[in-house]
Amino acid sequence: MNALEIKNISVTYDKQPALEDVTFSVPEGSLTGIIGPNGAGKSTLIKSILRLIPKLSGDVKVYGKPYKEQRKMIGYVPQRSEVDWDFPTNALDVVLMGRYGHIGWLKRPGKKEKQFAMECLEKVGMQDYAKRQISQLSGGQQQRVFLARALAQDAQIYFMDEPFAGVDAATEKAIMNLLQEWKKQGKTVLVVHHDLQTVRDYFDHCLLLNKTPVKFGPTDKVFTYDNLQETYGGALSILTQESTLLQEG
Amino acid sequence: MTYTAWIILTGVLVGVTCGMTGALLILRRMAMIADAISHTVLLGIVGAFFVTQSLNGIPMLIGAAIVGMLTAFFVQLLDSSGVQSGAAIGVVFTSLFALGVVLLSFIGDSVHLDVQHALMGEIAFVPWDTLILGGKEAGPVAVWMLSGVFLLNLAIILIFYKEFKISTFDPQMAISIGVPVVFIHYLLMSMVSFSTVASFDSVGAILVVAMLIVPGATAYLLTDRFGLMIILSAVIGAVSALLGYGFAVVMDVSIAGSMATATGFLFGLAFFFSPSHGLIAKWVRRKNMQKNLNEEARVS
Amino acid sequence: MNSLIEFLSNPNTQWVLTGSILLGFASGLIGSFVLLKKQSLIGDAMAHATLPGVCIAYIISGVKSTPLFLTGAALTGLLATYFIQAIVKHSRIKTDASIGVVLSVFFGIGIVLLTYITKNMGGNQSGLDDFIFGQAASMVRGDIQTIAVGSFLIILFTSLFFKEFKIAVFDPNYAKGLGIPVGLINSILMALVIGVVVVGIQMVGVVLIAALLITPPLAARYWTDRLGLMSFISGIIGALSGVVGTTVSTIGEGLPTGPLIVLVTSALFLLSLLFGKSKGLITRFFISKGVRHT
Structure with a gap:
């Protein structure tokens, strides 16, 4: 069963094409890393799937049905830099926001919801910071609050935008554990990722993207030197380091 | 109620109504859009007058809401066509406001509405312009309008509390879970327009801008909780109105101007003395940290 | 028509028009x-923020003197920009809220x-109210001369420092590397803005x-991508707005000058937005059509 089917997505910023004719299908229960050079449209792809930015064309199916009908199955972890951490609220409250999609109009999160949010904080090792104003958290801790919020959302398909960027070891481990747990539960995860060295460890599937998909498939088949060179083109400075790594692996 | 009590009630209602709306504006970084709307609403009021030939409350509210929305819409339009947002706000508000002022000067002296009035209001006349219900006087029109808008704003904030919170903190996530963020945006814009037009007659555009922006900014310096910030902002608005009124009576100067000045005074207090985010608290924290560092250095 | 010719040949109005052209050009x-x-x-x-400055100047001096008013205005204007920056720097308040x-x-x-002033300093305060919306009709010859000379000086200085302004605004770090005193250049720029x-x-x-x-500069942006030309077009748009707005205001008695000038500027902006040579909406529409056909 395919959790996600993307057909012919194209996006343009002003006159510049950002994504051209992206088509791929993601099997249920897979962990996919979205890999590509800067400006390849990795975040744009996620955002256009989630309808955060307008598409020129394209169609998204979630478990065979249109995106709009399946919105409750989708969870999103944006880049940390995209929100205002001075916002007057605490960590627990941010996690509770993950429940908003379930609570419905007019209602407030109740005791049960708060307890659930607290459990989610515990899972990422942040229970001691529940009442802390969010600007007083470190970057890694903020990222873990976002993870807890994603947990609270209890979605079937997760989209994460660079969750590993600039985090500490503890957070990296928390993310890893979470990804594995989700995989065990049969959830599908797509992660925008920068660090080529860790791709093999983290993901079982890869989407190599440079405005248009170069390759999509299981990591051991797709994540090869030739494919990477095709994706990154002239950006060989990264690839020379990477080639030694690939040959070792 | 006495004459003075009506004036104070009017001022406090303006402070509370604008204050609670303003807290949201500060968090959404839309203070200057509010500034723009509270100017351009004049065009809506003048427009409503040209259509109905009277200064009736309801057409004025509708006209103000329309022009308020248009302001927000034009700013958004220019913004998305690549004009930087500050300049977009500047162009839209000066254009629509100028149009309002010029049209206003055509109306002439026949009606109780002029440029001076639009800017500064005349809160001192509020108690005399009363609503007649069943042949009886039922309090000033301005108080009725303000109370109505206050209850409306309160209801909107209570109903859409969650939605306001998430679409302000993380609009992208809000969209992804299906919160209608565009609707929420224009809802807030209409709250601003309604608050402005209800306050306009009594206190004028300038005080509305002050009450919309300054109490919210002050509350932002005092608390780290979203709900509390809205409440505090409303309270600060009310206190500014009281302080301003007192000052105006003692010094025999403009009531609206004094209330605006009072918001600035309270902001200044919070800026320096807020226990959490004030300049002095920050300075003391930094000194303590330095001291601790020095002691640690000495111990080791 | 006759009244317009009569109006234009009046030496007083010639002064007013010269003043408004220079002011418009300088500000653009x-x-x-x-x-x-x-x-x-x-x-x-x-x-x-210049309003309290004008009032304080009057309260302290007790006379209606244009140079004093302008000094007061400049001081509180500067103080305001300082406050805006200080609030952003020393608290969590963001720029737009601070403004x-x-x-x-x-x-x-x-x-x-x-x-x-109205209540305590008697009737001769008339004139101060005009600072809120501007009133060309109530200005005396001396006021106009101040505007004309002031604007001329601002135009002169901007032209002299044009190259320095350009580099300091576009890439301040690079400018520093070139040995240009960016701080000083910014202060001069700020002084000229206050001046206008x-x-x-x-x-x-x-x-x-x-x-x-x-x-005006926003409108000019739709006609060119070059800073030099953009500032010039912007100046022309400003001058045009000044002269047309002032004329209408003086002929139609009691019409406030400021809002009229602004309305003309806005109309010119709208025209540029639609028909501008490099970025106008309609122009862009036709260009994109053309691209599709080829």
């Missing part, structure tokens, strides 16, 4: 840099002082003078 010119520095709304706050706080509080103080606001408030008023800094 300097506005280009304000726009590129993304400080349009700071200009607005600065303008509103809003300073603008509304300074203007509120201005209104308080204005009523204080201060000499312009009598004619356009504190509430709307910012439009003369914001709108």
